[in-house]
Amino acid sequence: MARQSMREEILGSGVELFLERGFNAAAVKDITDRAGVPKGSFYNHFESKEALAAVALERYGETRPIPLLRDESRTPAERIRRHFEALGAELSEYTKGCMYGNFAAEVVDHSEPLRLRVKGGLEEWSGVLAEAIAAGQQAGEFRAELDPERTARYLTSAWEGAILRARADKSGEAFEIFFDLTFGALLT
Amino acid sequence: MARQSMREEILGSGVELFLERGFNAAAVKDITDRAGVPKGSFYNHFESKEALAAVALERYGETRPIPLLRDESRTPAERIRRHFEALGAELSEYTKGCMYGNFAAEVVDHSEPLRLRVKGGLEEWSGVLAEAIAAGQQAGEFRAELDPERTARYLTSAWEGAILRARADKSGEAFEIFFDLTFGALLT
Numbered sequence: 001m002a003r004q005s006m007r008e009e010i011l012g013s014g015v016e017l018f019l020e021r022g023f024n025a026a027a028v029k030d031i032t033d034r035a036g037v038p039k040g041s042f043y044n045h046f047e048s049k050e051a052l053a054a055v056a057l058e059r060y061g062e063t064r065p066i067p068l069l070r071d072e073s074r075t076p077a078e079r080i081r082r083h084f085e086a087l088g089a090e091l092s093e094y095t096k097g098c099m100y101g102n103f104a105a106e107v108v109d110h111s112e113p114l115r116l117r118v119k120g121g122l123e124e125w126s127g128v129l130a131e132a133i134a135a136g137q138q139a140g141e142f143r144a145e146l147d148p149e150r151t152a153r154y155l156t157s158a159w160e161g162a163i164l165r166a167r168a169d170k171s172g173e174a175f176e177i178f179f180d181l182t183f184g185a186l187l188t
Numbered sequence: 189m190a191r192q193s194m195r196e197e198i199l200g201s202g203v204e205l206f207l208e209r210g211f212n213a214a215a216v217k218d219i220t221d222r223a224g225v226p227k228g229s230f231y232n233h234f235e236s237k238e239a240l241a242a243v244a245l246e247r248y249g250e251t252r253p254i255p256l257l258r259d260e261s262r263t264p265a266e267r268i269r270r271h272f273e274a275l276g277a278e279l280s281e282y283t284k285g286c287m288y289g290n291f292a293a294e295v296v297d298h299s300e301p302l303r304l305r306v307k308g309g310l311e312e313w314s315g316v317l318a319e320a321i322a323a324g325q326q327a328g329e330f331r332a333e334l335d336p337e338r339t340a341r342y343l344t345s346a347w348e349g350a351i352l353r354a355r356a357d358k359s360g361e362a363f364e365i366f367f368d369l370t371f372g373a374l375l376t
Contacts, residue, residue, distance in 0.1 A: 024212035104352035161345030164292035181342040
């Protein structure tokens with residue numbers, strides 16, 4: 001396997017295992033096994049599991065369905081709905097979490113570099129969501145008195161909590177409730 | 189140390205470490221070290237870390253500030269606010285999570301007995317919260333059209349997500365936003 005492709009395989013397996021098991025339960029050996037590479041090769045590409053996690057967070061951030069929030073061919077309410085539907089589609093088996101949420105539960109108290117990346121990822125997400133909420137207010141779709149930035153942060157929290165509930169329930173009901181209450185009560 | 193008191197020490201340390209580190213990063217040796225007992229004594233009291241976690245979840249459930257939700261000397265809105273304030277007071281350093289949330293992120297996919305306990309704990313919590321929401325609707329404090337059970341589940345998700353955000357931010361702002369939007373937009 002070429003050097004660059006081995007690094008990509010390790011990174012891809014790291015992302016998967018951090019989503020499925022979180023940080024602590026994803027051992028370097030699990031990651032290299034899933035990537036189909038020798039364990040020793042890990043350290044040719046990453047200094048530590050923490051270093052891999054930093055790159056994995058960046059990769060995860062790049063694959064968030066943020067463009068859906070900026071899709072001006074749709075109304076702001078449709079943009080926000082499609083964004084969360086895309087996030088929910090990633091979680092259809094209820095056996096994976098959000099990397100930000102998993103790391104917030106496990107890692108942020110023990111690694112300041114990873115904490116700052118999780119914080120930054122969440123801020124970027126809620127920032128773009130806030131723009132869509134403000135656009136919905138301008139379009140008359142949402143309540144005018146809501147603060148877009150705080151409402152966006154509330155919604156991202158409600159979503160992260162819904163993931164936890166869906167995993168505990170092994171059911172998508174928490175996501176259905178998220179959509180019902182967000183569009184039927186909070187925003188309108 | 190008497191046998192019963194040793195079991196209590198191990199259980200208390202287990203609760204603390206599951207809140208601080210989650211399940212996977214809390215090793216049996218960490219738990220017995222914090223309890224000040226020999227590692228070998230653990231297995232006189234608990235068959236496994238999973239068995240301890242089941243009892244820890246039960247103990248955690250018993251210490252939730254559920255009675256505040258039923259305090260009929262207060263209005264339903266005050267009951268709900270005081271309940272979440274009490275939960276927030278447990279988390280003032282932003283270095284601990286909710287045991288339900290931590291386990292939902294890490295454990296529920298790998299242990300069906302623990303998953304069912306987490307699910308049960310969350311259901312009990314949102315069930316009592318739903319009663320307080322219904323009482324608030326009857327008192328004219330909250331929007332009449334909300335479904336109390338689904339609204340309670342939405343709120344518990346928003347709270348669990350706010351904990352994750354507070355830990356990532358090392359700030360209580362996510363809790364402030366939870367209170368503002370819950371009482372200023374969702375319920376009213």
